[in-house]
Amino acid sequence: MNVISMLWNELVAITIQFIASLPYFAAYIGIILATLAVWRVVKRSLTPKKDFGSLKTVTFGDESAVSSNFVASVVSVVLIFLIWGSFTGSRFVPSFLHMPGAFSGELTFTYTAENAEGVQDDAEVRVIVHKLGEEPTLPQIEIGEGWAKNDVLAVQTYRSKLLLWDKNDDFDRKAGAKIVSINGQAMTPGSSLEIANGRVAVTDKGTINVEPATGWQMEPIWLPAPESVFVFRLGQIWSEGYKNYSLGEHLGYSLFRVVVGFLFGALIGIPLGYAMGLNDWFRGWFDPIVEFMRPVPPLALIPLIIIWFGIGEVGKVILLTLAALWIMTIAARAGVSGVRISKVHAAYSLGASKWQIMRFVIIPNSLPEIFTGARVAMGVCWGTVVAAELVAAEKGIGMMIMTASKFQQTDIVILGIVIIGIIGFGIDMFVRWLERVLVPWKGRG
Amino acid sequence: MSGLSINNISMRFDLPNGGSVQALKNVTLNLRPGELMSVLGPSGCGKTTLLNIVAGFLAPTEGKIELNGNHVTGPSAERGMVFQQGALFEWMSVRDNVGFGPRMKGANKAETREKVDHLLDVVGLGDFKEKAVYELSGGMQQRVALARCLANDPDVILMDEPLGALDALTREKMQSLVLKLWKETGKTIILITHSVEEALLLGERLLVMAPRPGRIHREYRLPFADLGVGQDLREVKKHPDYAKTREEILSMIWDMEEEIMGRSETAQ
Helix, strand or coil: CCHHHHHHHHHHHHHHHHHHHHHHHHHHHHHHHHHHHHHHHHHHHHCCCCCHHHHCCCCCCCHHHCCCCHHHHHHHHHHHHHHHHHCCCCCCCCHHHCCCCCCCEEEEEEEEEECCCCCEEEEEEEEEEECCCCCCCCCCCCCCCCCCCCEEEEEECCCCEEECCCCCCCCCHHHCCEEEEECCEECCCCCEEEECCEEEEECCCCCEEEEECCCCCCCCCCCCCHHHHHHHHHHHHHHHCECCECHHHHHHHHHHHHHHHHHHHHHHHHHHHHHHHHCHHHHHHHHHHHHHHCCCCHHHHHHHHHHHHCCCHHHHHHHHHHHHHHHHHHHHHHHHHCCCHHHHHHHHHCCCCHHHHHHHHHHHHHHHHHHHHHHHHHHHHHHHHHHHHHHCCCCCHHHHHHHHHHCCCHHHHHHHHHHHHHHHHHHHHHHHHHHHHHCCCCCCC | CCCEEEEEEEEEEECCCCCEEEEEEEEEEEECCCCEEEEECCCCCCHHHHHHHHHCCCCCCEEEEEECCEECCCCCCCEEEECCCCCCCCCCEHHHHHCHHHHHHCCCHHHHHHHHHHHHHHCCCHHHCCCEHHHCCHHHHHHHHHHHHHHCCCCEEEEECCCCCCCHHHHHHHHHHHHHHHHHHCCEEEEECCCHHHHHHCCCEEEEEECCCEEEEEEEECCHHHHHCCCCHHHHCCCHHHHHHHHHHHHHHHHHHHHHHHHHHHHC
């Protein structure tokens, strides 16, 4: 099969998945639009229509008239947690908002079996569906009359179980006994039947497979409830750590790698960028290197770094230095090239020497560009360190979620992702704050 | 010999396609100390090139510039420059901008501060000394630029359309300020402008340049700058010669512009 047709099949499969998921997106958008409608009504009743803003006739297409609606942001965040909670049966969400959960309790059905002589007999099956970690108590049952005897079975929620119905019967499958119907419906090997709170099927080998209904809620190994992530796991990892290192150590190592890698990258990159901006020989020397290395994603360097430096701190710091280096070089170069020639001329005609022009004009003039570069570089470094830790590391937040995923500890994975997001956001805010404090003239030249 | 002498300056720029442009041809000019000269001409007549050569940012292809008998070979503090806009250092306060020149020379800090504060009072920015320059209006920024140039005490001040980006009212106020500073400090000033009115008001001598190649077309000696010192400039504009000279120069420049247009039309 050639590549085109293989890719075509993939595309078809993806498109089908996408279309199948559309109703869920539509439902989500519907909820948002409904809250919008409610908010409009509330707002209209709260504020009279004749304020100054209502006099502004042209708002569509006027970018300045669009600012982030705080209510919409709150709705957005609350809704995510509400959906999450209601599909996981969270304690944080009132129970009337819960999606129907997995069935637990007792379900019953009756099977009719036929032995080799053609004698049919009925037997009742009681299935006790219990939650994970609960010890079911099996009831005492009457074995009933006839050759087929009643059965009892314990099944855990979200699981299915084979019922060897013939084990206690007078005739077993080896003796030619087989299921002919369940709850009065004719059955053959391979066919299945929906019953109240579950589904039963006759397998090819003639046993009965019992599947209690799973409902609409997600099983915790796929999606744990919010409280199990933010209360149980966070508390546990906070106090006990994970895989021999505390949460602080995991985060500390990740941040250490980012900060040290970024600092080395800036330490090399900024002078290099200045040299490239001020001297044609340096520009010619490093242009091919910088222009080639810049589009190479740092993640692509991970295998080489591991081969050369192993999975320790040296390799990580070198990787992040490389991730930050080109960004900082280009930012510093752009900062130098972006200086208005009239500023340099003015400084010359005020009697400044070359060194003084460097110190008092070119460097301060390049700082806004360098800060923009630093923001981008810190973001890239944070992403790269997590990815590098996913591949191979002994500690770090990325290593934590990678290891947790191997043990299907989904709550730790989600917790790690949330922490990574918060720290990435925090880094960006921090650099923005630094920028406001240190280069208040940015964009106002 | 004191004063600024521009001796037979020619400037040719080589173009990347192998051709060249004659930006200036045989420009000769002498300014005595304390003279105020405005330069006027259509676009492409080489005004800014001439100023950049005098400032030392460009080396002329032929000829030489002398200031007080010394050959000019590069930029220096004796020839101060005021640009149209965007030449202030926005990372420094108003005071640090004005004190930049003395600071570069390593002048006494207390003296510099006194001088800077005095100059800021003179240009009317006494209340804005600690402000950041980007907090000031365009007119105020040009006042800072003037004060910064004066703080360095240059022999010659070169102004490249210093008031070009200002609105009409601010511009008139600034014209009075330039005249006042000229008279008080006695500096030699060359001022490039696109406005005929400004050239008339701010020029003891008015130089009209012609394009292709850039050259001196005509020179006037005018009484308006002297009349305007400390006066309402609108009164100066009522002088009988003012309107006459203005019309004469305007039609001269119009003719040049039309010649350029005609030439480019026939070239097509």
